[in-house]
């Protein structure tokens with residue numbers, strides 16, 4: 080599905096871009112491709128079982144899987160990063176914050192493989208980033224925003240595209256219902272950190288929010304973050 084010119088959603092079972100198994104809605108997180116003149120940037124890569132579907136979706140848009148140069152990980156959960164080892168074998172370079180790199184390198188409970196009755200295949204992150212860092216990848220300046228809580232490594236990535244400020248937000252907010260926040264069952268879930276992250280994220284204006292699951296927000300995404308903050312403040316005080 081094309082989101083903006085040269086920006087595509089290529090995976091995600093909640094809205095049926097990929098399909099994992101009957102009844103599954105959260106097995107395969109959203110993955111997105113940014114097409115640059117220097118190659119493709121992927122954001123998250125799904126659980127792994129849907130990799131061929133992701134590739135097929137890409138080919139429909141004339142995006143060759145061989146052109147994926149880098150993949151950013153929003154966090155270590157299986158539905159977002161379970162397929163990373165498959166891309167690694169193809170020479171894709173991974174970029175993530177230290178907490179996520181540490182989790183995916185071990186493949187331990189922080190990656191939640193148990194939740195899907197699967198073994199998380201460990202993977203080494205090639206480039207570590209830190210909060211507030213701006214790095215240029217394939218000619219695109221990408222800003223890193225570390226928003227821990229749903230997991231320790233939760234990170235949003237922001238960039239300008241087609242005169243719009245775009246944020247890849249992972250599971251920092253849930254997007255199935257208004258005002259929802261991400262799943263709170265992770266072994267490294269932290270309520271206090273999460274609330275602080277929502278406070279900080281609620282001050283950031285963007286034009287387009289591409290979340291880890293469900294629908295993309297094309298209008299006033301910050302309001303959704305404010306609603307999630309409100310829910311967190313009500314439920315967690």
Ligand SMILES: [Zn+2]
Nearest residue numbers: 154156229250
């Ligand atoms: Zn998650």
